[in-house]
Amino acid sequence: MTIEISLQVNGVSHKFAVSPTETLVDLLRRRLGLTGTNKDCGMGICGACTVMLDGLPVSSCILLASQADGAAVTTIEAIERDGRLSPVQEAFLRHGASQCGYCTPGFIITASALLAENPHPSRDEIVEALKGNLCRCTGYKRIVEAVESVARQGGPT
Amino acid sequence: MTTIWKEPDGEKFALGSIEEQAHWQKEYQRILRAVREEADATRPAERIGRDSHTVGMALPRNDALYKVRGKARYAANIPMEGALFCRFARSTEAHARIRGIDISEAKAMPGVRAILTADDIPADQLLIGTLTDDTPVLAKDHVRYSGEPIVAIAAETEEAAEAACLAVEIDYEPLPMILTPEEALAPGAVQLDPDGNVIGDLKLENGDIEAGLRAADVVVEGSFVTEPVDHCFLEPPSGLAFVDPDGVLTVMVCTQYPHYHHKQIARVAGLPMEKVRVVQTVVGGAFGGKMDNTVECAIALLVLKTGRPVRMLYTREEVFTATTKRHAMKIRQKIGATKDGRFTALDVEYLADGGAYRSYSLVVGGRCVIHTGMPYRFPNSRVHYVATFTNYPPSGAMRSFGVVKVAFALESLIDELAGRLGMSPFEIRRINGLVDGDKTSTGQVIHDVGLLKTLEAIEPIYQERRKALAAQPDDGLKRGLGIACLGYGIGYSGIRNPSTARMRVTADGVVTACCGTPDIGTGSDMSLAQIAAQSSGVGLHRVRVVSGDSTKTDDSGPTSASRTTYFSGNAAYICGQDFKRQFEEAVARARGVTAAQVRIEDDRIVIGNERLSFEDACRLISAEIEDICGYGKFDPEIEASILTFKGNPYPTYVYATHLVEVAVDAELGRVDVLRCWAAHDAGTIVNPTGAEGQVDGGVAMGIGQALWEKVERRDGVILNPHYRDYLMAGAKDVPLEIKSIFIQNHDRTGPFGAKGLAEVSLIPIPAAIASALHDAVGIRPKRLPMSTEYLLGLINERARAAAPAAKAAAGDGHD
Structure with missing residues (x-):
């Protein structure tokens, strides 16, 4: 059995016939080759697979592709614009907020979604927003500092 | 074909x-x-x-x-068309004989392309390992832990491989389980390994322990227990194998040591080493957990069996149940000191749970033994370490190779001793701390020791926070401060472990530095580029580091033991100097001047009064530019007896003092680490962004191991194989106020004076937190993790002991 869905991914419209158990992360990675979205826990806890669904950060490993029918998905590949890093990406680079980097795309998606909603979040609001993304390398400090630096600029994400 | x-x-x-x-x-x-x-x-x-x-x-x-x-x-x-997906059917028994494996149903499942069992591998190629080849690629007739791989299946999709694994029928004859080292050592215990149940029995003696204890005015002792911990690298073990256009079996894998896998895969596959290539991919965290075989051998063999590329990615559950763990350990320790605070004796016994196979148990043991008593002068010491097999996943390497537990026990007792003697925690460490020219317990004379400088850096902060806490308005929480120190040897323990580097340049001016040790996420490629650039004089922007590829780089040992900046950094430094000399000589020949008249200086070539751009110089020597190959090998003399550990086990040591501030809710047993100051003597810091990042991460990991992290095991089963139940710190759980202080104590043997840092930032944290808890609520925790339940028990026990008998009888357990 397959389900017909339509999905806008990074601004491009697609139609897919998906199985009822196919997750969004597998669809993005296998069918579209968007491997910037990494896979880890498969239970929606670590946040490595975070993508934006209609502007909100979601764990794509516990979202069935069929549940995303009609939605607009943004992945890490569409965060940079016109050959330039987004302010969040550049801040992660400058602040050393990416070490092994496996969690990085998920953090950047979560932070970008936060800043789109609230361009000047407080430190507490940033930590609250990032609590669903796990990182083993950085101890979070430089990640929070990177997001804070963009929040201070208050520019678009 | x-x-x-x-x-x-x-x-x-x-x-x-x-x-x-x-x-x-x-x-x-x-x-x-x-x-x-x-x-x-x-x-x-x-x-x-x-x-x-x-x-x-x-x-x-x-x-x-x-x-x-x-x-x-x-x-x-990594994209690869036509790649099959591999999965393991794993043992569901912790200890059993395998009576039979029935793959007939699995074989007939849709999408299944190959099934591999131990019978497909010649017996003399089946066993692999790190120090000893004791671990079967696939279990043959005996399984030693639940989760051990028995059958590997390659199928068209992940789902098909998974389904086929479920269809494999394995007939087990359960055997008695060994769940603790005590059971392993008990007379008549079932034997897990052909060589018995003991993995290692190590001893180090120094001076006369009995005389040392007799000379003591005060003796403190304690028993400590630590639980197994998972690395929690975010990227599960994964790999992709295929045969390349030259007919070379290529295995691309996340690893700390590609050259190790290169040798192992060649042996297991029965191929000459030149027909195997191992490429380290970008590694999503490792922390010691990517030094053993996981996916490598199985996918390599399945490529040979199917003729197709094969990939594999562990699930998170597999990471928890079937990869190596930090050793669970029991520690008994006794320290003697004189009234004026001088240490006279240290007596320590370790009993470690090594799990089902050897992995790095002996390395962990050697390191624990040598580091017992570091970084202090103990004129008399006796250390005994025993590791045994049990029916749990193998215990292996993890950030500090066990020294985090050595420090937890030692620093906790030193804190207690200081209290008994009425001394400050700084005073007792200053009196006994190692200084230049001191001898360690192995008899090594050490130099460039920055321990006391790290204490000096922390003490004023401690005093200031002490005042601030006294002025803190009462909010119902108890606050406390705790410090802990460390000394940590860089590189392998007691055996030579050279690193090499090679540097070449193309006619258009791109410099490539090939370094064997891979970047496992720490940023070592960047540090090595900085060292190579500064040593050779070329601009950083033109240096490209190639690392971790068995074909393109030499075996320079693993990225582990905080050794990359020091060992590969020294190799890159020596190599840079060699490159510079060869390049200058080539320019001199082309210009008909003496080599002394030419020098590379800040990315330009100076010939007398003339200055050439690096690119112009490359064009000038284009006829012989390919002859230039800078080479550097760093192989410091390291010698220690494997029986007594006496000698010089490490070329240099790193030192640190950490201070933590905690707030304790004594009613709930809840602990918040509010702030941390971490002073390190890691020599010159090559890239402060990377170094501070290492410290921040090490502190966060240390807090997790101190308070929450524990692999829950019962009857041979891991009960919490997921982040949901295994509590790894999130952004809300750790302080953002982590202050790194680098002493920048130039090390005479390091590249530009640098040592190493990666592991050490974790080591003092659990001990510092334990001492801060004593400071806050008067308890002396002796278990890791210091769970809420455990702490609450200690707090209540203390309250009961302190309260009048009548009150205790009334059941008022509150402090």
Whole structure:
């Protein structure tokens, strides 16, 4: 059995016939080759697979592709614009907020979604927003500092 | 007949077209310039704008450019058409004989292309291991832990492979389980390994322990218990194997030591080493957990069996149940000291749970034994370490190789001793702390010891926080401060472990430095580039580091034991000097001048009064540019007896003092670590951005191990194989106030004076937290993790002991 869905991914419209158990992360990675979205826990806890669904950060490993029918998905590949890093990406680079980097795309998606909603979040609001993304390398400090630096600029994400 | 598959373009990163690569490198250089210009505002004038002189500068890593864009090719991200997916059918028994394996149903399942069992591997090629080849690639007739791989299946999809694994029927004859080292050592215990149940029995004696204890005015002792811990690298073990256009079996895998897998895979596959290539992919964290075989041998064999590329990615549950863990350990310890605080004796016994196979148990043991008593002078000491097999996943290497537990026990007792003697925690450490020219317990005379400087850096902060806490308005929480120190040896324990580097240049001026030790996420490629650039005099922007590839680099040992900056950094330094000499000589020949008249200076070539750009110089010597090959080998003399450990086990040591501030809710047993100051003597810091990042992460990991992290095990089963139940720290759980203090104590043997840092930032944290808890609520925790339940028990026990008998009888357990 397959389900017909339509999905806008990074601004491009697609139609897919998906199985009822196919997750969004597998669809993005296998069918579209968007491997910037990494896979880890498969239970929606670590946040490595975070993508934006209609502007909100979601764990794509516990979202069935069929549940995303009609939605607009943004992945890490569409965060940079016109050959330039987004302010969040550049801040992660400058602040050393990416070490092994496996969690990085998920953090950047979560932070970008936060800043789109609230361009000047407080430190507490940033930590609250990032609590669903796990990182083993950085101890979070430089990640929070990177997001804070963009929040201070208050520019678009 | 094996089909040949084209190797993927751009191995570590999806780099895009040549134009895209050029564009993004320009972007990176733009950002790098901006960072440097900001930094220049605070730098001495003579260092400003010098392209080659970047050691000590906080610089963003080149690889992060790709990581923030989602272009990093972790092994699971490497595109490969037609790749099969591999999964293991794993043992559901912790200890059993395998009576039979029935794969007939699995074989007939849709999409299944190959099934591999131990019977497909010649007996003399089946066993692999790190120090000893004791671990079967696939279990043959005996399983030693639940989760041990028995059958490997390659199928068209992950789902098909998974389904086929479920269809494998394994007939077990359960055997008695050994669940603790005590059971392993009990008379008549079932034997887990052909050589018995003991993995290692190590001893180190120094002076006369009995005399030392007799000379003591005060003796403190304690028993400590630590639980197993998981590395929790975010990227599960993964790999992709295929046969390349030259007929070479290529295995791309996330690992700390590609050259180790190179040898193992060649042996298991029965191929000459030149027909096997291991490429380290971008590694999504390792922490010691990517030093053993996981996916490598199985996918390599399945490529040979199917003729197709094969990939594998562990699930998170597999990571928890079937990869190595930090050893559970029991420690009994006794310290003697005189009234004036001088240590006279140290007597320690370790009993470690090594799990089902040897892995790094002996390495952990050696390190624990040598580090017992570090970084202090103990004139008399006796150390005994025993590790045994049990029916749990193998215990292996993890950030500090066990020293975090050594420090937890020792520093806790030193804190207690200071209290008994009425001394400050700083005073007792100052009296006994190692200084230049001291001898360690192995008899090694040490130099460039910055321990006391780290204490000096922390003490004023401690005093200031002490005052601040006294002035803190009462909010119902108890606050406390705790410190802990460490001394940590860099590199392998007691055996030589050289690193090498090679440096070449193309006619268009790109310099490639090939270094054997891989970057496992720490940013070592960036530090090595900085060292190679500064040593050779070429600009950092033109140095490209190639690391972790068995074909392109030499075996320089693993990235482990905090050794890369020191060992590979020294190799890169020596190599840079060699490159510089060869390049200058080539320019001199081309110009008909003496070599003494030519020098590379900050990315330019100076010939008398003339200055040439590096590119022009490359053109000038283009006829012989390919002859230039800088080579550097760093192989310091390391010698220690494997029986007594006496000698010089490490070329240098790192020192640290950490201070933590905690708040305790004594009613709930809840602990918050509010602030941390971490002072390190790691020598010269090559890249402060990377170094501080290591410290922040080490502190966070240390807090987790101190308070929450525990692999729950019962009856041979791991009960919490997921982040949901295994509590790894999130952004809300750890302090953002982590202050790194680098003493920058120049090490005479390090590259530009650098040592290492990666592991050490974790080690003092659990001990510092334990002492801070004593400071806050008067308890002395002796277990890791210090769970809420455990702490509450200690708090209540203390309250009961302190309360009048009548009150205790009334059941009032509150403090």
